[in-house]
Amino acid sequence: MEWRTEGQSRFQGRAITIDPLADWLLGDAGAPIAATVPSPDDLTPDLSLRVLIRLAEGVTAADLATFAVNGVRPADDAIVFGDVKAATWRSSILIASTYRQAKGHWAGARYCTARIAPQVVNWLADHDVLASFIDSLTISVPPEPLVIRAAGTPLAMQATPRIAAGSVLMGLIDDGLCLASDRFRSANGQTRSVGLWSQQFTAASRPPGFDYGRLITRREVNTALGSSGGDEDAFYRIIGLYDAGLPQTTWSAARTTHGTHVMDIAAGAAPEGDVAGSDLRPIVSVQLPDVAVDDGSGHSLGYYLLDGLRFIAAMAERMAEGTDGPPNPVVVTVSYGNMAGPHDGSSDVERAMDDLVRGWSVAYPSVPFVIVMPSGNSYLADCHAALPADGFERDFPQSLTWEILPDDGTPNLVQVWLPDGFDGVFSLQVSTPTGQTVALSTKGTSFAELRDDKGRLVAQAISCPPSKARSRHLFQICVTRTAPDDVGGPVAPHGRWRLTAAASGMQTGTHVHAWVQRDDLPRRTVRNARQSRFVDPCGGTRDRRVPNEGAEHRCLVDGAGSLNAMASGSSVVVVAGAFVRTDMAGGVPDIAPYSGAGFKGEENRGVDLAAPSEESVVLAGIRAGGARSRSSVRLNGTSVAAPFVARRIADRIESFRQASPKSAAGGLVSTFARPSKSDERQGWGIIRPAATDDDNSDRHPLRF
Amino acid sequence: MAQLNGLNGLNGLNGLNGLNGLNGLNGLNGLNGLAIANGLSGAAGATADPSALLTTHDGIAGSWQAPATSPRWPSFDSADNLRLWGAAFRGHALDASLFTELTFATSGPGPSTLTLFHVERRSGTAGIECDHLPIISIRAPGPQQFGGEQLRLTAGYAALRIDRIHEIVSQIPIPLGFIGAIAFLSDVRTPRTIELLMAAHRFAVLVEMRFKQAFATPRPADFSPQIQPVIPTPLHGAFPSGHATEMFIMARVLSTLLASAGVDHYREGLWKQQLMRLAYRVAVNRTIAGVHFPVDSVAGCALGLALGDYLVARCQKADRVYRQRIFDGSEFTDDGNDQQDFAWGLVDDAFASPANKLAGLTTGGEHTVARAPMLGWLWDQALAEWQGDGAPAPAPRG
Incomplete structure (x- = not known):
């Protein structure tokens, strides 16, 4: 097993900021996560990659979908870049129609979601002209084959639900939402849900403007409540949310779900209580698919999260159509998060949320749209370290021990973020538990792959210089599973990996921050995930502070900075x-x-x-x-x-x-x-x- | 009591075997220990050491004096005599009568069908004549159904094991404590009701075992090594489910008993609803545990409800009518939006009215049967435990 540095990143250092995981996902047929993704050179547009796109200034999602420049749509057989025709581009990228409108809170939106053929990522890396359309691309992984149902039209909202003016619409994005519970009903037994978008299974009745999932309307819920006659087991069967043979649907028969518990705290109420009180608020909710919920890294979430927020905003607008006033205020709870990211609000997911809230506040200045998120549970997880500038100057060992557990069936990831505006020299040496070492640097090696004796990819270390939409230099180390799989795939050595940093030219008072990405089991043990962490002699103490100068050991691992990596945006509570x-x-x-x-x-x-x-x-x-x-x-x-x-x-x-x-x-x-x-x-x-x-x-x- | 519970010796080898229910006394143990089996003698301490009795007799009996009168003489074969016996012995006499009025035959509407008949005896020109009145006919689904959709559903149900594991384990023996939590059963307040339910339970076990033998359906663990049930797979066939049969017959008998007590309070549909939901939950827990397919519970539910209706009919003083049921498992398939999963409401609706369809379940003709005097005695005794005295309480406000 040895590190190889002769390669280069396919996707970093380009005009467009591309997901730092793109090389891992798409670059090597042996990379475990990419095992189900068709080769990026396959020209058949299999739209299997879900992505979050930051549009360039002045570009709309409709422009991007059609490759329109200054409002001019090229003909289908016109070459738009390289040897790619407009028709090929249009069939390689699918943006839901809901993003291609320009009214209400959509006006001026800088973010959209899309499903693309893997080939598109190659195009973004190779053709700088595309930077006039796209600033940044984040991939929602793990990708999966998508079945797009061509038949069936989106459900027309027959009787648009109306809610009392001034009443706040409670939004929720989470997993299994048990709507039949009387905690979510009015005194007359009817549901308070004005719409639930289940993103897991695609049905004929999709939410207007979105092309996957299933919209469960208020009418459907009330009808099912009536015909189930109080038998809540029967309710989920009747409404088609429960099939004992499909594990993705058994949540409604479980004793509890994360989503139902959260929804109850946010908007639940005893129906026979004070019915005039504002506790009985309408609820609009989005049920995330399993692929997002089960992925502890949170990397799969962005696509579904932005779509979900847009759906909630669109529902609020739709309910106000035909009235003279603006939509009702909206408060959305998103009780999700992960650990690794820039933590300065600049990730695509965070910016997309800020973008939505900004667009809403421009369209409806007097109406709040609030997103509430948790701060995360990793203060004691030893997954964040802060390397201070003066530590580099005094040649203190700025070294981190990263412990990867055995029998871990999922990859592990560390991100090291340099401070904004860093223009010195920074190097990061990565050593495996079995002694293989490589050094990356801002001025030197920027791409290294650890391959086993069969040449298969075991780990990847990548240096991502600042680019269009990412102003800070990022180093990322990704290590494959340490548990053997059934097909004899590559296995990484478990144990203590060592990351040794050296830097010159850092501004006083700044820090290099390192995070281990979340890798636990949010819900079920379907994935053999085990959390890796930094090992630090200060570990185990509850309250870590940097010791006084002159101390022999500095506590690099620090809970301050362990915030939910999706929650640093300026608009999130x-x-x-x-x-x-x-x-x-x-x-x-x-x-x-x-x-x-x-x-x-x-x-x-x-x-x-x-x-x-x-x-x-x-x-x-x-x-x-x-x-x-x-x-x-x-x-x-x-x-x-x-x-x-x-x-x-x-x-x-x-x-x-x-x-x-x-x-x-x-x-x-x-x-x-x-x-x-x-x-x-x-x-x-x-x-x-x-x-x-x-x-x-x-x-x-x-x-x- | 050892010799009467001889089968318990076998059960002792395999404590998790549902056969504990064969002797109804063990069910009572589930609720309140052995007190009911001995009447209340255990509690009152009304027995004494034999050698002490010997010496006391020698001390006080004195010269023999023949009594001038006799004790009250029992009427021949009167059901009322049952009050004189211990519950276990009542049970045996009752079972002897009930079970010898049943017979099984491999005849039915289709092939591979086993039918349970009630044998109605009447005096005819040539002596005693018998009419065989079908109670229920069952045919099992085929191997493709079990190994296909049924197995897929069973595997999927395992996702709920983490939630239900405590229930699964505590519901291995007769779940009388769960029933008693709904309808407040107690050996002090409702001893005859408990006896009645145990009689129903013994009846269900006798019948279900004969059906299980006929079909000899392999268990989920026979089909796949990945099922890995969380409790030992019982040593009898899968179809129909014993737990489903037993729970639904008890739920049916108890909810009918309550509704018949002539008390408005117990006529509320809520009692039946909760008892049925409990029976359903116990049955589904068996699928979650990995020892049953959903269709086993469908058949068990149908069997339990049919046996319950029959049993209740035999207890009545008048209008002793039950309807024949047929469950053809080969017809229990996906049909449009219906699934091959178990939903008790659908079975109950089909029982309530033939207009409500459930794939595989059909209703035959009505039959009138003779009263079973001993069973009827027990029914009347149990009924009295719910009737109470005095005026009904005022309805709750709100």
């Missing part, structure tokens, strides 16, 4: 998790030990506030609705804190008509003693459930 009760009389409630945090000193970006995710140190989790009416289960994690804040933001929007997401969240914490966000773990502080001031406990999702 980020929620940390906290205890409801402390175990000390008169004690102050504390942050949950795992709750992800932003960088110290950069509190303006990071956690906004904290909400309950643990009852107490002896009673874990928060109790909320299970899969059936009157069932309750406990789940913990910052995932259950985010919807709590979403509900409170909706309360405030309805009460005070606050327009901007951050001011709505800020208003929530206006009663706190903290004058500003001064804590990277708590933000403005911990919001607690109303203790005793409300004797109608059904108004609150948390019953203690």
